[in-house]
Every structure is written in C-alpha cells, then in structure tokens.
Amino acid sequence: VYGLSRRARDEPCPGYRGRVLIAIDGPAGAGKSTVARAVAHALGCGYLDSGAMYRCVALLSLEQPDCAPAVLASAATITLSRSGDGWLVQLDGRDVTAAIRAPAVSAAASRLAADPGVREALVAKQRALIAHGDWVAEGRDIGTVVAPDADLKIYLTATPAERADRRARELGIDATGVLAAQDARDLRDSTRKHSPLTVAPDAIELDTSGLDVDAVVARIIALAQPPG
Ligand code: C5P
Numbered sequence: 001v002y003g004l005s006r007r008a009r010d011e012p013c014p015g016y017r018g019r020v021l022i023a024i025d026g027p028a029g030a031g032k033s034t035v036a037r038a039v040a041h042a043l044g045c046g047y048l049d050s051g052a053m054y055r056c057v058a059l060l061s062l063e064q065p066d067c068a069p070a071v072l073a074s075a076a077t078i079t080l081s082r083s084g085d086g087w088l089v090q091l092d093g094r095d096v097t098a099a100i101r102a103p104a105v106s107a108a109a110s111r112l113a114a115d116p117g118v119r120e121a122l123v124a125k126q127r128a129l130i131a132h133g134d135w136v137a138e139g140r141d142i143g144t145v146v147a148p149d150a151d152l153k154i155y156l157t158a159t160p161a162e163r164a165d166r167r168a169r170e171l172g173i174d175a176t177g178v179l180a181a182q183d184a185r186d187l188r189d190s191t192r193k194h195s196p197l198t199v200a201p202d203a204i205e206l207d208t209s210g211l212d213v214d215a216v217v218a219r220i221i222a223l224a225q226p227p228g
Contacts (some may be wrong), residue, residue: 023142026156029163040136050139055100058108070117114192143200153203
C-alpha cells in the first residue's frame, strides 16, 4: 500500500497482509501527539503514544515511592484505546487519561525515563505491541531504539518558544513557566545516557514552526505514499 513499506517487501509476516510502521519522534511540545493521531486515523493504522507509558510509570512511582520504577514498569498493564474523539489511557484497569498529564507527572516521567530498567521494560512492551499490524508510533526513541527499521521516520520539531506557546494555550496557562519546564525536560531528554533524544540518521526532519497541523499531517501522508 505504501511505498516505504520495506518490511512488507523483505520480511513478510506469515499470514499478514503487510505492515507499515511510521515513527514520529521529537522534543516536548512539537505537536507529535496531535500529528501522529491524525496520521494514524488517515491511514487506518494503530497509534502508539510511548510517552503515555512513561507517564503511567511516573504516576505509579509517585504513588508508590518505595517501589523500584523498573519493577513498576515491568508489572504495569498499560492500554491505549480510542474513546469517542479522544484516546483513553488505562493503567492496571483504571482510567488515568487526565492524571498522567499533570505537571508533576510530566516532570517525574522525564526523570525516570533516564532509568535503563524502566526503558528496557517499556521498550519491550512497545515492541510487542507494534510487532503486528500497521502503526504510527510516537516518542523520543522510536526511530533510534524501539523500531530502527521503521518504514518512515519523522523528526518533528519547532522553536522552543513556539512549542511552549502551543502547550500553554492547550493548558490555558502562562507560557513563561511552560518554557522553563520544557527547557528542563529537553535538556534531560537529550543529555541522558540511555536512549537520549536524537535525530535518527535516516529521519526526515520537519520543523512545524508556523505550520498548521493539517499541513504537517498532509506532508507526512505524502511521504508515506509510493513514489511516482
Ligand atoms: O511525549 P511525552 O511528553 O508524553 O513524554 C513524557 C516523557 O517521557 C518525556 O519527557 C520523555 O522524558 C519520556 N519519553 C521517553 N521516550 C519516549 C517517550 C517519552 O523518554 N519514547
């Protein structure tokens, strides 16, 4: 179906019609979730929000500070499912969709994402999920670690000020505090020892500053089409 489905050509899964995996990585506030959801919807693919998994483990570890985050990560059952127009995140059966977006959880997620045991447990869950079917997966390390053989890799970014503005508008708060927290997260995500946020050598960089969501989505869908 899509021109970039290398895996479907070279490594067909028995009994499967072919598969597409699109990796969308980038820093906080680049618009990954909105764009990835729209691309998944347009192409009829599943959607993996890997950040939601780190957020779930962060929530658990705030609730159970005496338990090792890596243990919490491997024991957790995290599911992401469509719910009306949005997406429902469930952690061990409870709805944590709103709870995992709290600023304290964002900061904790960024801290424990540096823990190699947490990463190992969550990467295993992510790989198991995307092993079958067509997926748009978003995060920081999808194209570099989780799925280095993805058919199409997009690195989405925007200027720090624009990213903070978008997030502040979404949350209805002042952009100054958002920018400071975002800078701290960017620094932690890109300088950590394990799977830091980097651009995969074969990723296509898209700077979304000044572009609206529809234009970015259209560009990615065009990139996923067969050439000619
Ligand atoms: O994407 P989101 O902001 O929801 O991710 C929350 C945090 O989880 C990020 O700040 C980052 O530290 C971590 N993360 C990660 N690797 C991923 C996705 C998210 O380290 N693939």
